Amino acid sequence: MTGDQVRSTFLGYFERNGHKIVHSSPLLPANDPTLLFTNAGMNQFKDLFLGIEKRDYTRAASSQKCIRAGGKHNDLDEVGKTARHHTFFEMLGNFSFGDYFKEDAIKYAWDLLVNEFKLDPERLWFSVFEGDEEVGPDDEARELWIKVGARPERVLGFGRKDNFWQMGDTGPCGPCSEIHYYMGDDPSDPEKNSPHWVNGPGDTKMEIWNLVFMKYNRTQEPDGTFKLTPLPAPSVDTGMGLERMTAVMQHVKTNYDTDLIKPIVEFAASLGTQASPPATPVPPA
Ligand code: GLY
Numbered sequence: 001m002t003g004d005q006v007r008s009t010f011l012g013y014f015e016r017n018g019h020k021i022v023h024s025s026p027l028l029p030a031n032d033p034t035l036l037f038t039n040a041g042m043n044q045f046k047d048l049f050l051g052i053e054k055r056d057y058t059r060a061a062s063s064q065k066c067i068r069a070g071g072k073h074n075d076l077d078e079v080g081k082t083a084r085h086h087t088f089f090e091m092l093g094n095f096s097f098g099d100y101f102k103e104d105a106i107k108y109a110w111d112l113l114v115n116e117f118k119l120d121p122e123r124l125w126f127s128v129f130e131g132d133e134e135v136g137p138d139d140e141a142r143e144l145w146i147k148v149g150a151r152p153e154r155v156l157g158f159g160r161k162d163n164f165w166q167m168g169d170t171g172p173c174g175p176c177s178e179i180h181y182y183m184g185d186d187p188s189d190p191e192k193n194s195p196h197w198v199n200g201p202g203d204t205k206m207e208i209w210n211l212v213f214m215k216y217n218r219t220q221e222p223d224g225t226f227k228l229t230p231l232p233a234p235s236v237d238t239g240m241g242l243e244r245m246t247a248v249m250q251h252v253k254t255n256y257d258t259d260l261i262k263p264i265v266e267f268a269a270s271l272g273t274q275a276s277p278p279a280t281p282v283p284p285a
Pocket of ligand 1: 165
């Protein structure tokens, strides 16, 4: 499957399930002083989550061009160290603005991965928010993953760093549930295909999709402290890395080996092997 087909399979699935397909917004967000670059598919829908804008649809899907090179989500320091970070990428996402919530988001994710993309469930791992002093544990997400077919030992709890998503210091946010894929050759390897590697070092496991259960708005008070208030309606924001999912579907070990990036690298490399053109003399000023 090509990268283009991964994108169209994702968007086609959600279109068949009643989602409006929305174009990527620009990389420089309009009217949002909290962000330098667009860092997620949900950015263009921020006001819909907050209930201050209404459109003629309550579910959407997109393939959003993103840059993560600064601010809250910064991949810059990971480039060259991992097989999966490159600061510019496309994020596939499905969104519900007060329409469906956790149960349907999890059903759609399982159905698309297992029944459409035909991923082996024995390579999939799921993480849920284990709770902290501010927000309780997401036991419901754990139960829902098991209900759709995940084995209980494949659903793991993690803290705020991995399983509570917010676009910046302020804005819509909520607990999230990530789907990780085992990239090794043999899924029956009990040492490598084990919980130890989920959110662990190296590229043995790769996060492919994050489902955010948007429930709160995070605001800053005049005294500088932050506060969570409930959104007008629970909503859904998801993000799947197009290049990561393409690496999975093309059975390659790095995003750079996919048909989305490899031709660009090869083209750049070919320029390096061409003879340099003669220097153009600079006319006297
Ligand atoms: N907005 C979901 C994500 O970026 O993971």
